[in-house]
Amino acid sequence: MKHVKYGKCVRCGRTYEAVPGLTTCECGGILDIVYDYDYIRQTLTKEKLKEREHTMWRYRELLPIEEDTAPTPLRVGWSPLYEEPRLAEQLGLGRLWVKDDGQNPTASLKDRASAMAVAKAAEAGARVIACSSTGNAASSLAGNAAAAGLKTYIFVPSRAPKGKVAQLMTFGATVVSVQGSYEDTFELSKAAIDRWGWYNRNAAINPYLSEGKKTVSLEIMEQLCWQVPDYIALSVGDGCTIAGVWKGLKDLYAIGFIDKLPRLISVQAEGCCPLNRAIATGEPWRPMEENTLADSIAVGVPRNADKALMAIRESGGLVVNVSDQEIMAAQKLLGAACGVFGEPAGVTGTAGVKKLCEQGVLGRGDSVVSIVTGNGLKDVANAIKACGEPISIPGDMELLLRAFADRGIVVE
Amino acid sequence: MKHVKYGKCVRCGRTYEAVPGLTTCECGGILDIVYDYDYIRQTLTKEKLKEREHTMWRYRELLPIEEDTAPTPLRVGWSPLYEEPRLAEQLGLGRLWVKDDGQNPTASLKDRASAMAVAKAAEAGARVIACSSTGNAASSLAGNAAAAGLKTYIFVPSRAPKGKVAQLMTFGATVVSVQGSYEDTFELSKAAIDRWGWYNRNAAINPYLSEGKKTVSLEIMEQLCWQVPDYIALSVGDGCTIAGVWKGLKDLYAIGFIDKLPRLISVQAEGCCPLNRAIATGEPWRPMEENTLADSIAVGVPRNADKALMAIRESGGLVVNVSDQEIMAAQKLLGAACGVFGEPAGVTGTAGVKKLCEQGVLGRGDSVVSIVTGNGLKDVANAIKACGEPISIPGDMELLLRAFADRGIVVE
Numbered sequence: 001m002k003h004v005k006y007g008k009c010v011r012c013g014r015t016y017e018a019v020p021g022l023t024t025c026e027c028g029g030i031l032d033i034v035y036d037y038d039y040i041r042q043t044l045t046k047e048k049l050k051e052r053e054h055t056m057w058r059y060r061e062l063l064p065i066e067e068d069t070a071p072t073p074l075r076v077g078w079s080p081l082y083e084e085p086r087l088a089e090q091l092g093l094g095r096l097w098v099k100d101d102g103q104n105p106t107a108s109l110k111d112r113a114s115a116m117a118v119a120k121a122a123e124a125g126a127r128v129i130a131c132s133s134t135g136n137a138a139s140s141l142a143g144n145a146a147a148a149g150l151k152t153y154i155f156v157p158s159r160a161p162k163g164k165v166a167q168l169m170t171f172g173a174t175v176v177s178v179q180g181s182y183e184d185t186f187e188l189s190k191a192a193i194d195r196w197g198w199y200n201r202n203a204a205i206n207p208y209l210s211e212g213k214k215t216v217s218l219e220i221m222e223q224l225c226w227q228v229p230d231y232i233a234l235s236v237g238d239g240c241t242i243a244g245v246w247k248g249l250k251d252l253y254a255i256g257f258i259d260k261l262p263r264l265i266s267v268q269a270e271g272c273c274p275l276n277r278a279i280a281t282g283e284p285w286r287p288m289e290e291n292t293l294a295d296s297i298a299v300g301v302p303r304n305a306d307k308a309l310m311a312i313r314e315s316g317g318l319v320v321n322v323s324d325q326e327i328m329a330a331q332k333l334l335g336a337a338c339g340v341f342g343e344p345a346g347v348t349g350t351a352g353v354k355k356l357c358e359q360g361v362l363g364r365g366d367s368v369v370s371i372v373t374g375n376g377l378k379d380v381a382n383a384i385k386a387c388g389e390p391i392s393i394p395g396d397m398e399l400l401l402r403a404f405a406d407r408g409i410v411v412e
Numbered sequence: 413m414k415h416v417k418y419g420k421c422v423r424c425g426r427t428y429e430a431v432p433g434l435t436t437c438e439c440g441g442i443l444d445i446v447y448d449y450d451y452i453r454q455t456l457t458k459e460k461l462k463e464r465e466h467t468m469w470r471y472r473e474l475l476p477i478e479e480d481t482a483p484t485p486l487r488v489g490w491s492p493l494y495e496e497p498r499l500a501e502q503l504g505l506g507r508l509w510v511k512d513d514g515q516n517p518t519a520s521l522k523d524r525a526s527a528m529a530v531a532k533a534a535e536a537g538a539r540v541i542a543c544s545s546t547g548n549a550a551s552s553l554a555g556n557a558a559a560a561g562l563k564t565y566i567f568v569p570s571r572a573p574k575g576k577v578a579q580l581m582t583f584g585a586t587v588v589s590v591q592g593s594y595e596d597t598f599e600l601s602k603a604a605i606d607r608w609g610w611y612n613r614n615a616a617i618n619p620y621l622s623e624g625k626k627t628v629s630l631e632i633m634e635q636l637c638w639q640v641p642d643y644i645a646l647s648v649g650d651g652c653t654i655a656g657v658w659k660g661l662k663d664l665y666a667i668g669f670i671d672k673l674p675r676l677i678s679v680q681a682e683g684c685c686p687l688n689r690a691i692a693t694g695e696p697w698r699p700m701e702e703n704t705l706a707d708s709i710a711v712g713v714p715r716n717a718d719k720a721l722m723a724i725r726e727s728g729g730l731v732v733n734v735s736d737q738e739i740m741a742a743q744k745l746l747g748a749a750c751g752v753f754g755e756p757a758g759v760t761g762t763a764g765v766k767k768l769c770e771q772g773v774l775g776r777g778d779s780v781v782s783i784v785t786g787n788g789l790k791d792v793a794n795a796i797k798a799c800g801e802p803i804s805i806p807g808d809m810e811l812l813l814r815a816f817a818d819r820g821i822v823v824e
Contacts, residue, residue, distance in 0.1 A: 074492070082485060082486075105512075147751030165796075170743060170799045174803070175802035177802040179804060179806045184806075185807065191809050196824075335584060336583060339556060339557075341579060380579075386578075387582045388581060392591060393591065395600040397607070400604060
């Protein structure tokens with residue numbers, strides 16, 4: 001890879017050759033992929049981009065793949081970026097865009113990381129990829145690997161929701177449901193990966209995954225015609241996504257595609273906010289309980305804490321925590337105002353933007369992009385909790401009129 | 413609309429001015445929108461298309477909207493068309509493409525019809541749209557209308573699945589759950605629509621909806637660079653979608669974009685196949701029971717029967733019925749071979765293609781496009797039935813080895 005220098009430990013600075021099976025540093029730190037921006041500047045132009053397919057692979061000069069690595073089969077990326085003037089007005093914001101990343105093949109932003117894992121597995125000559133996860137990482141890996149003709153072994157704790165297991169099984173994954181804790185599950189997956197040498201799709205270990213995720217911010221900037229908003233807001237769990245978002249922005253700045261950098265808004269659930277707490281207090285992050293309905297960001301021990309905290313700090317970012325009630329309210333708000341149906345963790349970023357508006361931190365002078373990271377169809381049970389009950393009546397016009405009147409519904 | 417001549421009854425031939433609120437003919441027949449192809453041929457070129465946004469509105473010269481009607485806000489259309497050489501080989505087909513229309517904003521092909529309804533409602537100056545439905549028509553209407561700032565009133569029978577009701581409520585629809593049959597629900601919605609003059613999104617009544625749906629075949633042909641496959645296969649319930657698919661193909665033929673027409677493959681569930689039965693027997697269609705798990709095509713009394721039967725016959729089409737077991741098998745097949753997760757009705761078209769291959773009707777000489785009409789996340793309960801159970805063990809390597817051995821799993 002002429003455009004990639006090496007992987008560099010974010011903790012101790014040691015560098016490693018960027019081979020496909022790259023994992024973590026000897027010191028335990030996570031690696032960051034370092035690019036040769038001088039080289040990239042000579043090979044990638046905004047004009048060239050205009051000619052390309054609308055997938056994440058349009059940015060291949062900024063991605064850690066070989067020149068001849070084929071794009072993965074599913075159409076990942078180039079999710080819609082909607083400007084939402086009505087919602088901006090309602091919140092008291094200058095301008096607001098919603099990036100609906102639930103519009104990906106397996107319905108979450110995680111497809112970007114999993115497609116990258118599939119591409120790197122192909123480079124490594126691997127025929128099998130494995131991970132342990134209960135959620136979007138697993139389903140996106142199973143789907144993207146199936147499309148590429150690769151086998152997957154996926155380890156889930158026995159408490160994993162049946163629907164998510166069904167999605168994995170439909171994609172043909174060999175799913176091992178471990179009767180025990182998530183830790184037991186992770187350990188068995190690790191032993192199996194070591195034993196059989198499967199390619200490891202684990203965002204805590206594989207440094208290429210956040211490079212896949214960064215395509216979301218590359219797209220946002222291209223969709224905004226390289227005009228930089230004041231803020232980009234998103235939900236944060238493990239920390240890998242916000243680190244990727246920041247990496248993409250810095251890439252674009254380094255090659256001169258944008259002339260300034262936005263500030264990040266890191267939104268976590270009140271019941272599980274170890275990273276935001278670290279920023280707010282200035283102290284090192286410490287584990288927390290996982291008390292939130294937003295399961296995809298219920299991460300008490302974030303594995304990408306170093307990268308995430310660095311991203312928030314470098315960007316001069318804001319942090320804000322929201323309650324489960326505020327998350328559910330944001331789900332209804334995005335649905336009703338924008339026609340966007342996000343899962344709880346998916347809408348948490350927007351919940352944070354709303355809260356910052358109410359606190360007067362954000363206002364009419366600010367422009368914000370809010371990323372929705374996953375589709376509400378992933379978690380219908382919580383949507384039911386959030387949205388209330390319909391009007392229930394027998395089929396009679398008089399009863400309909402009375403029901404409307406009782407609820408103060410004035411028919412237009 | 414300079415490019416639209418009129419609406420013409422498919423039964424008696426009477427014509428009507430194409431006003432936005434157009435409904436059915438006095439004789440009860442459904443109207444077909446008739447275009448001025450000479451005019452369109454002068455205004456639309458393949459070159460012009462290349463410059464346009466990747467949504468269904470790129471085909472506006474072939475759609476029944478005014479020149480100044482704005483595209484609706486959600487990104488509907490331009491779903492991926494995947495070539496599937498591995499699956500083609502497995503089935504014994506020449507070439508096979510899968511059009512994944514579950515990749516639409518509310519996760520089904522119905523978004524194409526609902527976006528059209530929203531555009532026509534805007535032309536009509538309506539602020540409210542209504543329909544009665546339990547499924548994808550309702551959720552797509554609620555989502556697309558919310559994004560456009562229009563209110564929706566949606567009537568569902570009380571047996572409607574909670575998940576679908578939750579999606580409607582999230583999109584801010586006023587949902588009336590009618591304690592009674594679907595017929596009771598339909599009647600109350602009709603009375604309410606008549607009383608308040610809401611815009612009517614009902615594929616049995618509104619002739620513009622199948623014009624929205626036809627964009628799926630316009631896209632297929634453009635994505636294939638106007639090279640016509642031998643067959644296009646899809647599931648059929650009410651008949652509106654297959655009628656739309658055929659209309660799009662005839663449009664392209666009429667303006668010289670394609671030089672021949674493919675044959676349609678109409679796939680219905682064995683337990684509910686009134687249209688296929690009519691074709692197979694040569695007799696008029698008669699109502700049937702609705703015995704299939706593929707709820708979106710469980711339509712015993714299809715409202716668009718005239719248009720659908722005409723489409724199948726004109727195209728020299730094939731009909732094939734599949735069992736629920738064959739539908740479930742197709743769901744697993746598409747998931748494992750292609751990474752595409754479809755709902756039962758969504759994969760029914762592919763189940764039909766598989767069956768016709770097994771019967772020797774289709775073979776190595778044939779090229780087929782199979783449309784997947786909705787996302788599997790819409791109906792997780794049935795996916796669970798289809799996909800079987802995972803391996804369940806405590807977290808122990810010896811037990812994992814034994815479990816693999818017991819199941820004949822040979823690890824690569």
